Amino acid sequence: MTEIKSIAIIGSGRIAHHLAPAFYKKGIEIKGIFGRHLTEVKALASRVNSKIIEDISQQIHADLVIIAVSDDAIHRVASDLSKSNEGLIVHTSGAVAMKAIPDVFRRGVMYPLQSFSPDKNIVWNNVPFCLEAENDADLNLLGSLAELLSQRVYILNSDQRKNLHLAAVFANNFANLMFEMSEELLEKNEIDRTILHPLIVETANKLLMQKASKSQTGPAARGDEETIRAHRELLGDDNTYREVYDLLTREIHNRNHG
Amino acid sequence: MTEIKSIAIIGSGRIAHHLAPAFYKKGIEIKGIFGRHLTEVKALASRVNSKIIEDISQQIHADLVIIAVSDDAIHRVASDLSKSNEGLIVHTSGAVAMKAIPDVFRRGVMYPLQSFSPDKNIVWNNVPFCLEAENDADLNLLGSLAELLSQRVYILNSDQRKNLHLAAVFANNFANLMFEMSEELLEKNEIDRTILHPLIVETANKLLMQKASKSQTGPAARGDEETIRAHRELLGDDNTYREVYDLLTREIHNRNHG
Numbered sequence: 001m002t003e004i005k006s007i008a009i010i011g012s013g014r015i016a017h018h019l020a021p022a023f024y025k026k027g028i029e030i031k032g033i034f035g036r037h038l039t040e041v042k043a044l045a046s047r048v049n050s051k052i053i054e055d056i057s058q059q060i061h062a063d064l065v066i067i068a069v070s071d072d073a074i075h076r077v078a079s080d081l082s083k084s085n086e087g088l089i090v091h092t093s094g095a096v097a098m099k100a101i102p103d104v105f106r107r108g109v110m111y112p113l114q115s116f117s118p119d120k121n122i123v124w125n126n127v128p129f130c131l132e133a134e135n136d137a138d139l140n141l142l143g144s145l146a147e148l149l150s151q152r153v154y155i156l157n158s159d160q161r162k163n164l165h166l167a168a169v170f171a172n173n174f175a176n177l178m179f180e181m182s183e184e185l186l187e188k189n190e191i192d193r194t195i196l197h198p199l200i201v202e203t204a205n206k207l208l209m210q211k212a213s214k215s216q217t218g219p220a221a222r223g224d225e226e227t228i229r230a231h232r233e234l235l236g237d238d239n240t241y242r243e244v245y246d247l248l249t250r251e252i253h254n255r256n257h258g
Numbered sequence: 259m260t261e262i263k264s265i266a267i268i269g270s271g272r273i274a275h276h277l278a279p280a281f282y283k284k285g286i287e288i289k290g291i292f293g294r295h296l297t298e299v300k301a302l303a304s305r306v307n308s309k310i311i312e313d314i315s316q317q318i319h320a321d322l323v324i325i326a327v328s329d330d331a332i333h334r335v336a337s338d339l340s341k342s343n344e345g346l347i348v349h350t351s352g353a354v355a356m357k358a359i360p361d362v363f364r365r366g367v368m369y370p371l372q373s374f375s376p377d378k379n380i381v382w383n384n385v386p387f388c389l390e391a392e393n394d395a396d397l398n399l400l401g402s403l404a405e406l407l408s409q410r411v412y413i414l415n416s417d418q419r420k421n422l423h424l425a426a427v428f429a430n431n432f433a434n435l436m437f438e439m440s441e442e443l444l445e446k447n448e449i450d451r452t453i454l455h456p457l458i459v460e461t462a463n464k465l466l467m468q469k470a471s472k473s474q475t476g477p478a479a480r481g482d483e484e485t486i487r488a489h490r491e492l493l494g495d496d497n498t499y500r501e502v503y504d505l506l507t508r509e510i511h512n513r514n515h516g
Contacts, residue, residue, distance in 0.1 A: 072484060095477075095485050113457060126456045154453055163447040164454075166489050171440035171454045172461050173476035174506045175433040179461075180470035180513075182429035189421040195412055196422075196429045197466055198384045199371060203430050203437075204462035208455055212438035218431035219353075226330060227353050231424050240509050247505060248432045251498050255438075 004063040004088070004145045008032040010056060010077055011068035012040040015092050015112070018122050019068065024048040026148040031062040059084045064145070066110065067091040067101070075100040088138055094165035097158040098132050108133035110142055111161060112150075113168065124149040130156045130164065181241060213255070220252035262321040262346070262403045266290040268314060268335055269326035270298040273350050273370070276380050277326065282306040284406040289320040317342045322403070324368065325349040325359070333358040346396055352423035355416040356390050366391035368400055369419060370408075371426065382407040388414045388422065439499060471513070478510035 007028055009016045012035025024030050024047075034053035035041040045052050053060065059082045067089065069077050074091045078101040081089065089101050090108040101107040109132040114122060129146035131153065133139040139155060146153045156164060179200065183193045206215040219227035228249055235242040265286055267274050270293025282288050282305075292311035293299040303310050311318065317340045325347065327335050332349045336359040339347065347359050348366040359365040367390040372380060387404035389411065391397040397413060404411045414422060437458065441451045464473040477485035486507060493500040 071482070095488060113453065114460070128453045128456060130453075152453070152456070154450065156449065160447050160449055162488070162492060163443055164449055165485075166492055167440040167443040167449075168454060168457060169476055169478075169489065169503075170436045170443065172457050173474065173478060173510060174502070175436040175458070176461055176465075176470050176474055177506055177510055178428045178433040178436060179465055180474065182425040183470055185421055185425040185428065189418050191414065191418055191422055191425075192412065193469070195371065195386050195388075195410070196426060198386060198410070199426060199430050200433070200462055200465060202372070203434055204458055207434075207437055207458060211451070212434050212441055216431065216434055216438065218427055220427075220431060224329070227423075230353060230420070231427065234420060234424055240512075243505060244432070244509070245427075247501060248435055251502070252431060252435055254498075 001063060001141065004141050005029060006031045006062045007064045007066060008034075008053060008060045008062040008087075009066045009068055010034045010053075011066075012037055012044055013068065013070070015068040016066075017044060019066065019092075019112070020044055020048045020050070022122070022124055022149055023145075024050075028145070028148070032060060056080055057082055060087065062087050064141075065089045071096050078102060078105070081105070088133070088141065090133075090142070094130070094161055094168070097162070098134075099158070106134070106138055108138055108142055109158070109161065110146065111156075113164070125151055128152040128154055130154050130161055132157055132161065181244065185241070216252060216256065218252070220249040221256045223253065223257050259321060259399065262399050263287060264289045264320045264322070266292075266311060266318045266320040266323045266345075267326055268292045268311075268323065270295055270302055271326065271328075273326040274324075275302060277324065277350075277370070278302055278306045278308070280380070280382055280407055281403075282308075286403070286406070290318060314338055315340055318345065320345050322399075323347045329354050336360060336363070339363070346391070346399065348391075348400070352388070352419055352426070355420070356392075357416070364392070364396055366396055366400055367416070367419065368404065369414075371422070383409055386410040386412055388412050388419055390415055390419065439502065443499070474510060474514065476510070478507040479514045481511065481515050 008031045009020050020030055030048040030050035032051045032053040033041055033045045034056050041052055057080055065087050067074055067077055071093050074096050083104050088108055089105040090110045092111055094111045098107055098109050111130040113128040127150050129150050131142045143153055186193050235245055265281055266289045267278050278288055288306040288308035290309045290311040291299050291303045292314050299310055315338055322345050325332055325335055329351050332354050341362050346366055347363040348368045350369055352369045356367050369388040371386040385408050387408050389400045391400055401411055444451045493503055
């Protein structure tokens with residue numbers, strides 16, 4: 001086999017919902033879709049001209065089987081697959097090791113690093129695809145497939161992918177919590193929340209130009225004790241804002257004056 | 259007086275360096291510049307066709323005097339000004355109250371909410387200007403002046419401005435620390451730091467569309483204990499990553515499942 005021409009997808013959630021049509025549009029045949037929610041599966045299958053898989057313990061005739069289910073179901077689903085499957089079997093999770101798929105299969109991982117909303121189109125071209133497989137031949141197959149959708153294809157082993165997933169929690173979820181707390185402080189003081197948008201966009205854009213450590217500003221980075229004291233007083237004691245403020249201020253201070 | 263036609267600037271740091279040429283280009287006369295570093299003052303003055311102020315205790319003949327010095331110097335500088343000044347006197351700080359300027363003056367605040375780098379041009383059009391003054395007449399004067407540069411002009415009192423400044427620490431400095439820690443986790447695991455850029459840009463862009471609380475994702479928001487356990491194990495004990503992870507994960511969890 002020199003390229004992946006056909007795919008089956010196990011799962012009918014967000015990732016399946018986005019991936020199947022994307023590959024279909026690139027000329028990949030979608031051989032079958034399996035999912036627990038038959039209405040969704042039917043809708044998705046008809047969009048990509050695919051059959052419905054009724055029993056995953058039967059052999060699946062596809063070059064690639066993509067297991068796009070929740071993390072804790074990956075191992076069980078993979079173990080239910082027929083040992084006679086000859087295609088490559090991958091899951092799409094950032095947090096789960098490749099070895100969650102039994103080693104009787106040619107196995108791998110294809111993790112698209114993006115937060116998928118059901119109602120929003122994905123600009124695939126810019127989505128990082130993190131690939132893993134057990135040999136170069138399979139890596140190349142996955143690489144060519146991923147490059148149909150995206151120009152950002154990375155090869156990461158299971159350890160790296162786990163750490164990437166963790167790093168994404170800091171960059172995405174935790175940064176978003178900071179935005180959330182910031183918006184609440186504005187709201188409490190009857191200030192239009194859009195007032196900070198230019199600054200936030202600027203912070204994100206700076207990051208594309210240089211490392212985050214180089215663009216840190218503010219009272220903690222400057223060692224401006226007076227302003228820090230005033231902020232702490234404004235926040236008061238015994239609340240999460242204050243706890244977060246103190247921990248992160250200490251950490252920024254240590255990095256810049258430690 | 260129905261509009262501000264002339265300005266003097268006390269200070270030759272970043273804000274002065276950016277504001278003076280911006281107003282000059284809009285046809286405002288720059289009457290004088292004062293600063294401790296004579297070389298910088300001379301360079302700036304010649305760019306905006308201005309005189310150099312040698313002694314701020316002499317009367318300054320300008321419609322507006324902008325005190326653009328460090329927070330802890332504002333009160334002292336304002337107190338040194340001649341009581342015979344008739345123009346409006348403003349400072350440019352987010353963290354300092356208007357009353358740091360003695361009440362013998364017509365006083366106010368013009369706080370441009372942006373992080374100023376010495377070597378980068380500012381797109382003024384999008385910079386929020388936060389204004390305060392003691393009466394509507396002076397607010398209108400400041401408003402018309404700020405609108406020469408920006409379409410985002412806000413009226414905030416000293417309390418609101420202090421809280422805005424604090425909110426900006428969360429949205430800017432703390433979010434940037436999250437990006438920094440994320441980049442370090444990638445670096446430690448030999449993963450290209452640009453891999454997270456599309457996700458970060460996406461997170462910032464989502465914010466322009468809806469409140470941050472509506473776009474939170476990830477293990478803590480999902481209540482995915484298994485992944486959280488795996489992340490904590492990956493981070494190990496007794497380090498700042500872990501401390502930050504635990505505090506922010508608890509907070510996101512409380513917000514979404516509390």
